[in-house]
Amino acid sequence: xxxxxxxxxxxxxxxxxxxxxxxxxxxxxxxxxxxxxxxxxxxxxxxxxxxxxxxxxxxxxxxxxxxxxxxxxxxxxxxxxxxxxxxxxxxxxxxxxxxxxxxxxxxxxxxxxxxxxxxxxxxxxxxxxxxxxxxxxxxxxxxxxxxxxxxxxxxxxxxxxxxxxxxxxxxxxxxxxx
Amino acid sequence: xxxxxxxxxxxxxxxxxxxxxxxxxxxxxxxxxxxxxxxxxxxxxxxxxxxxxxxxxxxxxxxxxxxxxxxxxxxxxxxxxxxxxxxxxxxxxxxxxxxxxxxxxxxxxxxxxxxxxxxxxxxxxxxxxxxxxxxxxxxxxxxxxxxxxxxxxxxxxxxxxxxxxxxxxxxxxxxxxxxxxxxxxxxxxxxxxxxxxxxxxxxxxxxxxxxxxxxxxxxxxxxxxxxxxxxxxxxxxxxxxxxxxxxxxxxxxxxxxxxxxxxxxxxxxxxxxxxxxxxxxxxxxxxxxxxxxxxxxxxxxxxxxxxxxxxxxxxxxxxxxxxxxxxxxxxxxxxxxxxxxxxxxxxxxxxxxxxxxxxxxxxxxxxxx
Numbered sequence: 001x002x003x004x005x006x007x008x009x010x011x012x013x014x015x016x017x018x019x020x021x022x023x024x025x026x027x028x029x030x031x032x033x034x035x036x037x038x039x040x041x042x043x044x045x046x047x048x049x050x051x052x053x054x055x056x057x058x059x060x061x062x063x064x065x066x067x068x069x070x071x072x073x074x075x076x077x078x079x080x081x082x083x084x085x086x087x088x089x090x091x092x093x094x095x096x097x098x099x100x101x102x103x104x105x106x107x108x109x110x111x112x113x114x115x116x117x118x119x120x121x122x123x124x125x126x127x128x129x130x131x132x133x134x135x136x137x138x139x140x141x142x143x144x145x146x147x148x149x150x151x152x153x154x155x156x157x158x159x160x161x162x163x164x165x166x167x168x169x170x171x172x173x174x175x176x177x178x
Numbered sequence: 179x180x181x182x183x184x185x186x187x188x189x190x191x192x193x194x195x196x197x198x199x200x201x202x203x204x205x206x207x208x209x210x211x212x213x214x215x216x217x218x219x220x221x222x223x224x225x226x227x228x229x230x231x232x233x234x235x236x237x238x239x240x241x242x243x244x245x246x247x248x249x250x251x252x253x254x255x256x257x258x259x260x261x262x263x264x265x266x267x268x269x270x271x272x273x274x275x276x277x278x279x280x281x282x283x284x285x286x287x288x289x290x291x292x293x294x295x296x297x298x299x300x301x302x303x304x305x306x307x308x309x310x311x312x313x314x315x316x317x318x319x320x321x322x323x324x325x326x327x328x329x330x331x332x333x334x335x336x337x338x339x340x341x342x343x344x345x346x347x348x349x350x351x352x353x354x355x356x357x358x359x360x361x362x363x364x365x366x367x368x369x370x371x372x373x374x375x376x377x378x379x380x381x382x383x384x385x386x387x388x389x390x391x392x393x394x395x396x397x398x399x400x401x402x403x404x405x406x407x408x409x410x411x412x413x414x415x416x417x418x419x420x421x422x423x424x425x426x427x428x429x430x431x432x433x434x435x436x437x438x439x440x441x442x443x444x445x446x447x448x449x450x451x452x453x454x455x456x457x458x459x460x461x462x463x464x465x466x467x468x469x470x471x472x473x474x475x476x477x478x479x480x481x482x483x484x485x486x487x488x489x490x491x492x493x494x495x496x497x498x499x500x501x502x503x504x505x506x507x508x509x510x511x512x513x514x515x516x517x518x519x520x521x522x523x524x525x526x527x528x529x530x531x532x533x534x535x536x537x538x539x540x541x542x543x544x545x546x547x
Contacts, residue, residue, distance in 0.1 A: 056273040057378065060280075061329040061405045067376075 009168035016161035023154040035153050036092070040082035047075025093148060097139045100156075104132030124163070131159055179318045180394050183420070185210040185488045186473030188310050190480055191424055194450045195431035199483045201303055205431075207488065208307020208513055209314070212258050214490050215517065223498050228521070229514035231258045231308070243326065243379040249537040251384065252325040256282055256536060257524040258308070258517075259315050260324030260385055263288035265531035278533045279330050280406060282323040286316040286422070287443035290527060295430045295441045297523055298516075304509065305516035306434055310427050312520070317423035318393050321404050321412060322386040325535055326379045332405035333388045339367045340399040340413070352400065354390060362391060364465050396420040396462040396469060420462045421455075422446055 023031050050071025058064035084092050107129030135156050142148040188209040192202035215231040233241065233254055241247055256262060263285030269277055291313055298309035323330045337354070340347040354371040362369045372387035386393045392400055393414070401413045425446035433441040451458055461472040477485045493509040505511045522539040529538040 053378065057276050057279075057329045060269070060272055060276055060408070061332065062403050062407065062409055063332075063334055063405075064329065 006168045010165050013161040013165035013168065016157055016164070020154040020158035020161060023150055023157075031150060035150060036081060036084050040078050040084075043074050043078035043081060047071050047073075047078050050074060090143065093139050093143050096152060097136045100132045100136035100139065104129045104134075104136060107132060124167075128163075131156070179314050180468060181210055181213075181488060182469040182473050183314055183318075183396065183423075184213060184311055186470050186477055186485065187424060188307070188314070188427065189485055190473060190477045191310070191427040192306075192431055193477065193480050195428045195447075196435055196437060197303075197431065199481045202481070203486065204303040204509075205307040205310065207492065208304040208516075209311040210307075210488050211490070211513060212308055212311040212517075215513070220514075223494055223510065225497065225510065225514050226518065229517040230254055231517050231521075238381045238384070241381060243377075243381065245534075246537075248326065248379060249535065251381070252282070252528075252536045253521060253525055255324030255385060256284075256528065257324075257521045258312055260284035260319050260322060261288065261290050261294065261312050261316050261524070262323075262528070263290075263316070263320075265290070265528060265533065276329065278535050279323060279325060279327045281531065281533055282325050282528075282535060283330060283406065284316055284319045284322055284324065286313075286320060286419075286426070288316070290524060291316055292441060292443055293523060293527065294520065295433060297520060299434045299436075301516060301519075302512040304513040305519070306431065308513070308516050308520055309430065309434070313427055313430060314423045317419040317426075318416070319386055320393075320414070320419070322389070322393070324385055326381055326384045328376070328378045328380075328383045328405070330404075330406050331383050331385060331388055332374070333371075333402055336411075337389070337402040338400060339392075340401060342399075347399070349401075352392070362395075362467060364395070364397075364467065395467070397465045417459070417462050421458065424458065425451060 023035070048071070050067055052071075054064060054068040054071060058067040061067075081095070084095065107125050109129075111123075111126035111129055135152055138155075139148060139152050142152075185206045189202045189206035192205040193199065197205060212231045215229065216234045216237060217227050217230045218234055218237060219225075220227050220230055231254065233251070238251070241251055243251075260282070261284055262282045264283075265281050265288075267277075267281050267283070269280050272280070294309050294312050298305040335351075337352040338349040339352050340349055350367045353366070353368045355368060356370065356373055358370055360370070369390040369392055371390035372382040374388070375382040377383075382388075389402070392398045393416070396416050398416045399414065401411050403409060404412055425448050428450045429438070429445055429447040430441060432438050432447060448455075457476060461469055461476060464472065466472075474485050497505065497508045497510040500508050500511070506515060525536045525539040528536040
């Protein structure tokens with residue numbers, strides 16, 4: 001990581017941390033809508049990116065159709081997420097539980113796979129997985145409380161921000177030679 | 179390819195091409211040093227960082243994969259280990275972005291290998307060694323590209339090792355694992371490869387990482403589905419390819435020495451190995467992870483002199499102990515100059531083909547006093 005990338009990563013981490021704290025301390029209906037919007041936007045970009053990648057690159061690749069399927073599913077999820085602002089919060093919570101539990105399980109499986117290699121950075125992946133599972137459990141436990149989704153999401157955001165800052169400060173193995 | 183071919187077999191080829199024992203050792207050292215001359219090593223000996231011919235695993239893990247970072251990776255790996263076969267290859271109905279990567283697929287007997295060999299003519303032995311490394315790798319690393327790319331370099335479970343049996347071959351599915359701490363197990367066709375990563379530009383998708391070290395083993399014959407191959411199977415016959423690599427190296431070095439006027443692709447000096455072909459074939463086909471001992475013994479039979487073990491740091495003291503003015507005349511000084519010249523040539527050829535993946539090289543004008 002270059003010094004510029006480090007600074008950029010730290011700044012982005014601080015902005016994310018700021019938003020997370022703001023949502024936790026001062027939550028209202030608008031911040032709830034904002035989070036759903038961000039989630040939907042992020043998934044729309046990822047889904048469209050995958051679909052675009054398939055048509056420009058992946059379609060020539062053996063087994064490349066999986067990229068198209070993945071893109072379509074993510075895009076579909078994005079559209080579903082975008083509709084969530086008009087439905088009861090309990091559905092949003094169930095949705096968050098499913099998303100966090102699924103991605104947590106996938107991260108843990110990937111971490112276990114990476115652990116088998118000497119160079120696999122498995123610890124960060126594993127902790128990501130555990131945190132996702134914990135977030136899913138928290139959603140389940142506090143399902144009846146209002147604004148749970150907002151607080152859980154903010155906690156996840158804060159966690160990602162801290163990990164980003166730590167990664168940016170991580171000592172690199174070799175000095176970059178210019 | 180590994181040290182067995184880049185050092186010991188290159189020594190044998192150089193000797194058969196007419197070089198003396200000492201000259202052959204210098205060529206062999208230079209050929210092998212291409213696999214060690216990383217930026218980290220150059221920093222240690224205070225050499226020019228743009229002469230790097232390889233990247234350490236840890237350097238790569240730290241490398242950026244934005245366009246500029248990718249250019250840096252591509253410059254090193256395409257120039258020295260995965261020389262593109264055809265920079266103007268045609269692939270109908272594909273995007274430019276795909277075509278740029280497709281055109282970097284490595285293979286033997288392309289225009290660039292001709293230019294590589296021609297560039298080494300009239301240059302110090304270090305440049306000859308660099309050219310021989312590049313030439314040999316075009317045979318081993320065929321069908322993979324020296325740039326990170328999922329859509330080009332990926333492989334899947336359709337990967338079988340082939341064993342000669344009667345008039346045909348028997349087959350065994352290759353088991354890939356991700357344990358770099360455990361050596362490959364040729365007896366059971368279990369090999370280590372890099373992890374599958376969905377991202378197009380991840381370093382895991384560089385070169386033949388997804389096929390493990392199979393391309394580097396001279397005994398290996400296998401069939402598989404390359405990611406770029408439109409579901410057409412490819413059979414890779416390393417014993418045949420390694421023999422061609424060996425005889426092409428002899429032919430190329432005879433040209434560099436001035437024994438032949440022109441270097442043409444698809445030409446091999448089979449005459450030079452006449453009477454020794456079975457011996458070479460035996461070494462190449464022996465199922466072993468490293469064939470250094472066998473090649474070393476063969477080299478010593480050829481020259482009647484001991485082939486010294488490769489020692490990476492053999493010329494470090496000479497280089498670090500020289501003043502800035504003297505450095506270019508040292509062994510490693512000549513190596514770094516040769517590496518920069520070769521890298522510049524390949525980068526410029528890639529750039530001339532309107533492919534932006536390796537960026538462009540600046541020509542430095544030296545003022546004369």
